[in-house]
Amino acid sequence: MLDLRKLEALVAVMETGSFSRAAEKIHLTQPTISGHIKALEEYFGLRLFDRHTRAVLPTRAARILYEYARKLLFLYREMEREMAYFRGEKTGKLDLGGSTIPGHYLLPRLIASFRKVYPGISVFLKVGDTGEIIERVREGELELGMVGAREEDPELEFKPCCEDEIILIAPPDYSVSPVSLEELPRLPLIAREPGSGTWKTVLRVLEKEGLDTAQIRLVAEMGSTEAVKQAVKAGLGVAFVSRRAVEEEVAKGELRVLPLKNLHIRRHFFLVYPARRTLSPPAQAFLNFQESQLQP
Structure with a gap:
């Protein structure tokens, strides 16, 4: 059976180049990741990865499936955000990104304060450099990011936060x-x-x-x-x-x-988020909360 968790495992392995790192990234065990990949290979009747002692190498089929899997996961997250918006929920999951300085020195404390007000919202923080976080927000993998520089992009909103x-x-x-x-x-x-x-x-x-x-x-x-x-x-x-x-x-x-x-x-740190997509209630709640905590 084909389901989104198996596709999420494939995307994680493709992006980390490792079953163990993929397991850490999406909070599953390594045997579970291996099982999901095996199930996909059986479902499609194709080998997706060549497993060597020191590397996991994707086949051409895996590269093609990866592109479709990313699009399907994006659409699924978009659907969840839209439905949560209409329900007005203040529960759920927030995928948040931070460049190095905000990710290590600002966001952990801010998230702790946020969770005291919104205990029903789980926050998953991804730390990378500014360019990586902006790209992940652009691609829809992250809903919000806090970064140390802005880019000129009509698809993104950059809001000074501190x-x-x-x-x-x-x-x-x-x-x-x-x-x-x-x-x-x-x-x-x-x-x-x-x-x-x-x-x-x-x-x-x-x-x-x-x-x-x-x-x-x-x-x-x-x-x-x-x-x-x-x-x-x-x-x-x-x-x-x-x-x-x-x-x-x-x-x-x-x-x-x-x-x-x-x-x-x-310099200013900026909150970056999609300019033309509806934020989920958890993301909107975080956006509003940080405005009360940080001074631009």
């Missing part, structure tokens, strides 16, 4: 003399990946101030804020990060803030 400050950090034994814009290209700089909202904001501000960012001396690129912090602690270089992400380390003396001469990098 402010953030980006600072330059260094190892604790680094000189604390203020850094000018002219001195910045001489420093060994650790960057985030291109999809990072923090890094996009830094580049935009520096270019606006007249700095040729091609002159920046990049010594490494890291895929997470935590990796950046550890690299700075190890003495690899300096880095731009959200102040929210290093408050504890700075207070303990594990990292040092390098003041910037006549330069302050501030």
Whole structure:
């Protein structure tokens, strides 16, 4: 029998490349994932994955089925949202996304407060970089996202929700003399990946101030804020990060803030959601709740 849970398992395996990671992603056991994939293979009479010791490789049939499965799951979620809207329910599930800083330092506390007011709503938080979260909202996999940069897209609404400050950090034994814009290209700089909202904001501000960012001396690129912090602690270089992400380390003396001469990098975090789709009652409830908790 073909059902949505089996298709959800297929999508998860395709997107994670692993049965175990797929199980973690959709909160099932690995044997259950394997059983769902086997049932799909029996239903269609086709092999969907070549299983090797270190990898799970999708067949051509699996790639085609994946595209249809994503569309069916999207339509199903859309149907559930529309029906819940007419019932006016304040229960159910909310798929929420957060880029690195909101996902680690803002949303967990906000979700905890939200659940005290709406105990009937379960929140599933996906953390990724800004580009990934925006894309997942665009594709309908997430209803809402909180990200560190906006894009121009008529299909999406970006609503400022709170402010953030980006600072330059260094190892604790680094000189604390203020850094000018002219001195910045001489420093060994650790960057985030291109999809990072923090890094996009830094580049935009520096270019606006007249700095040729091609002159920046990049010594490494890291895929997470935590990796950046550890690299700075190890003495690899300096880095731009959200102040929210290093408050504890700075207070303990594990990292040092390098003041910037006549330069302050501030940005807004944005809530992103579809501009032309009806939000489910749980999503609308969260949207309204955060407005009472966060100051733009």
